[in-house]
Every structure is written in C-alpha cells, then in structure tokens.
Amino acid sequence: MHAPLAPGYRPALSNGWWLSNRRYFLYMVRELTAVFAALWAIIFVTQLPQITAGAYSNPASLVSSPLWFAFSLVSLAFVLYHAWTAFNATGTLIYLRMGPKPIAGGSLNAAMFIAWALATFVIAFVFVTPAIGG
Amino acid sequence: MTESTIKLAVTRYRPGQDREPTVQTYTVPYHDDWVVLDALQYVKDNIDGTLSFRWSCHMGVCGSCGMMVDGTPKLTCAAFLRESYPREVRVEPLANFPVVRDLIVDIDDFMHKLSEVKPYIIREDLDSLPLGLGHELRQTPAELEDFKQFGMCINCMLCYSACPVYAMEPKFLGPAAIALAHRYNMDSRDQGRNQRMPVIGSSEGIWECTFVGECSVVCPKHVDPAAAIQRTKLATTNDWFKSMLMPWGNR
Ligand code: SF4
Ligand code: FES
Numbered sequence: 001m002h003a004p005l006a007p008g009y010r011p012a013l014s015n016g017w018w019l020s021n022r023r024y025f026l027y028m029v030r031e032l033t034a035v036f037a038a039l040w041a042i043i044f045v046t047q048l049p050q051i052t053a054g055a056y057s058n059p060a061s062l063v064s065s066p067l068w069f070a071f072s073l074v075s076l077a078f079v080l081y082h083a084w085t086a087f088n089a090t091g092t093l094i095y096l097r098m099g100p101k102p103i104a105g106g107s108l109n110a111a112m113f114i115a116w117a118l119a120t121f122v123i124a125f126v127f128v129t130p131a132i133g134g
Numbered sequence: 135m136t137e138s139t140i141k142l143a144v145t146r147y148r149p150g151q152d153r154e155p156t157v158q159t160y161t162v163p164y165h166d167d168w169v170v171l172d173a174l175q176y177v178k179d180n181i182d183g184t185l186s187f188r189w190s191c192h193m194g195v196c197g198s199c200g201m202m203v204d205g206t207p208k209l210t211c212a213a214f215l216r217e218s219y220p221r222e223v224r225v226e227p228l229a230n231f232p233v234v235r236d237l238i239v240d241i242d243d244f245m246h247k248l249s250e251v252k253p254y255i256i257r258e259d260l261d262s263l264p265l266g267l268g269h270e271l272r273q274t275p276a277e278l279e280d281f282k283q284f285g286m287c288i289n290c291m292l293c294y295s296a297c298p299v300y301a302m303e304p305k306f307l308g309p310a311a312i313a314l315a316h317r318y319n320m321d322s323r324d325q326g327r328n329q330r331m332p333v334i335g336s337s338e339g340i341w342e343c344t345f346v347g348e349c350s351v352v353c354p355k356h357v358d359p360a361a362a363i364q365r366t367k368l369a370t371t372n373d374w375f376k377s378m379l380m381p382w383g384n385r
Contacts, residue, residue, distance in 0.1 A: 009155065021205075023346075101279070
C-alpha cells in the first residue's frame with residue numbers, strides 16, 4: 001500500500017452553487033415545489049373535519065378565505081410542475097426489456113402521462129361531477 | 135498575418151509554497167482544432183514547465199484529463215478552445231476533490247469507493263466448477279444490452295465533480311461507483327449482487343442521492359449514472375417489499 005497523498009486543499013461548495021447553472025436551479029425548484037405540495041396536503045387534512053361540516057360556505061373558516069384560494073392555486077401550479085418532472089423521470093427509473101430491445105424511456109414517460117389523464121378523467125366524472133350536482 | 139491567440143486563466147496551487155490557490159493567465163496560440171489539453175501542453179512546453187496536470191491518451195479513453203472548463207467538468211482532451219473563443223478559457227482542477235497541485239486532484243477516495251463495490255464478475259460456483267470447456271458463461275446480445283451502457287464508464291470522475299451531494303457529503307459513494315455496481319448487478323453472468331448491496335444500499339450509498347441528475351449531463355460516455363442510482367433504489371425497495379411479504383424467501 002502506498003501512503004496517501006497529502007491533499008493541499010479542498011475547495012468548499014459555495015452557497016450559491018444552485019444558481020451556477022440552469023439545471024441546478026430547476027432541481028431546487030423541483031424540490032421546493034414538493035414542500036408546497038406537502039404543506040397544502042397537511043393543511044387540507046387538518047381542515048377536513050370543518051370542510052365536511054360545511055366550512056366552504058362559512059366565511060369565517062380558513063378554507064373559504066381568499067388567502068387559502070390563492071395558496072391553493074399556487075400549490076396547484078407547483079404540484080403540476082412537480083408531477084411533470086416526476087413523470088418525465090419514469091424512463092430513467094424503470095428499465096423494462098421485452099425481447100431483444102428495452103422499451104424506450106420516452107414511451108414509459110408517455111404511459112405515465114396517459115395514466116394521469118385517465119385518472120383525472122375518472123376522478124372528475126365519478127367523484128367530482130356528482131358532488132357538484134352535474 | 136498575426137497569429138490569433140486565446141487567454142487561459144489557470145488555477146495554480148503549489149503545496150508548501152502557496153497558502154491558497156491563485157489564478158495565472160497565459161496567452162497561447164489559437165487553433166480551432168485545438169482542445170484545452172493542447173493549450174495546456176503548449177504552456178508546459180513553451181511558457182511554464184512547472185504547470186502540472188494529468189493526461190494520458192488524448193482521445194477520451196483514459197479518463198485522466200478531467201478539469202473544470204469554464205466552470206463545467208469536462209475532459210480537456212475533448213473540450214475545444216473554439217467553444218470559448220474569443221473569450222478566455224477558465225481552467226480549474228475538478229471540483230469537489232482535494233487538490234494536490236495545480237490541476238491535479240487526489241483520486242484516492244474514488245479509487246477506494248470503486249473497489250468497495252466489487253466492480254467485477256463474482257461467481258459462487260467457480261471453486262466447484264472452474265470456467266473452461268463445459269462451463270462457459272454465455273450471454274445473449276439482449277442480456278448484454280441490460281448493462282452495456284453502464285460498463286462504458288472510464289472513471290473520469292466528472293460526475294463526482296458535478297454532484298452537489300458529493301460536495302456536501304464526501305462519504306457518499308457517488309455516481310460512477312454505483313453505476314459500475316449496477317453494471318455488474320445487471321450482468322446475467324454475475325452472482326455477486328448480495329455482496330454489493332450492503333455497500334450500495336447503505337445510507338452513504340444510493341439513499342444519499344437526491345436525483346439532481348447533473349452527473350448524467352456531464353458524463354462524456356453517456357453512462358447515465360443517475361439512472362443507475364434511481365434503478366438501484368427501485369430494486370432495493372422491491373427487495374424490501376419482497377422480504378416483508380415473503381420472509382421465508384431467499385432475501
Ligand atoms: S459515469 Fe461518466 S462521468 Fe462518471 S466516471 Fe464514468 S465516464 Fe466519467
Ligand atoms: S487524456 Fe485520456 S481522456 Fe483525456
């Protein structure tokens with residue numbers, strides 16, 4: 001075994017590393033959008049008892065306030081962005097080979113988007129439409 | 135006609151002499167078929183023989199010439215001056231590694247991690263059944279396809295240099311070591327997965343990774359180490375579920 005080289009210095013990562021290129025920045029955005037998604041879900045779940053008790057029509061309740069509406073809109077945009085990044089990573093995450101050739105990552109991503117669209121459709125028609133009396 | 139020139143801003147560090155790294159600027163001839171490594175070699179041959187850097191093949195194969203070029207980890211034998219010209223080119227040692235001298239980094243940490251993941255074919259049956267006539271490890275082209283990409287790694291460590299997780303947690307096993315472990319785990323001839331999993335499945339292995347993905351962007355050989363890491367996470371999770379649902383199984 002040779003003796004390890006004595007290292008001279010190890011430059012530290014700068015605090016602004018995530019601003020040094022676009023992809024690092026988008027990574028940070030992706031991670032932050034998950035925080036919004038989690039926050040929205042936690043608040044929603046804690047408000048659920050009031051909501052089932054008709055809080056949406058009660059002006060004094062949190063969920064009928066404009067602030068909550070604005071926060072929900074922003075969160076929705078962030079969740080959509082996060083879902084977009086997650087579904088686009090499907091082909092990276094999953095490797096499937098049937099026969100001699102692996103299935104292209106793009107096809108796996110597309111399958112996720114199709115499944116997403118179908119799930120949205122089903123939820124809208126089976127749960128939401130009857131709820132709003134459509 | 136006067137010859138065109140380009141400026142190279144090179145990080146210098148002479149241990150025992152410099153307290154911290156400094157930047158030295160050299161003016162070298164500009165040729166549009168020159169790569170950064172050619173320019174560095176010009177400096178060493180004609181301007182300053184003390185400038186230290188590593189290289190070997192000058193053809194993108196040996197993986198020893200990685201440096202930060204204009205802030206991005208690149209093989210300097212494949213980074214053309216024309217990508218920066220007429221701006222000056224900034225050349226720094228690979229980020230996230232201890233610097234030994236000038237543009238030379240200490241690669242011991244990576245070498246150690248590489249050996250930890252046992253990047254070679256492991257067979258449990260070799261003692262009783264040596265390889266040879268009657269015992270060949272055959273593989274179909276389709277099975278080769280399962281891991282070929284991950285075997286293209288040239289150990290250049292550009293991926294470590296691009297990884298902010300490795301920068302913050304030097305114990306992280308890192309992209310290339312995991313990609314190579316995955317290469318052997320996916321090899322139909324290999325039986326060593328159970329030996330590698332404790333290392334790559336540990337908290338300093340795959341679970342450190344937050345999927346920044348820059349390792350795969352900078353990789354000069356399209357290895358896609360980020361994919362190897364995410365797929366290993368999925369495989370480990372599957373193993374865990376299987377062991378929960380079928381505790382009597384093998385794993
Ligand atoms: S995975 Fe790519 S960037 Fe990383 S060491 Fe191997 S060849 Fe270099
Ligand atoms: S000198 Fe061998 S890869 Fe650049």
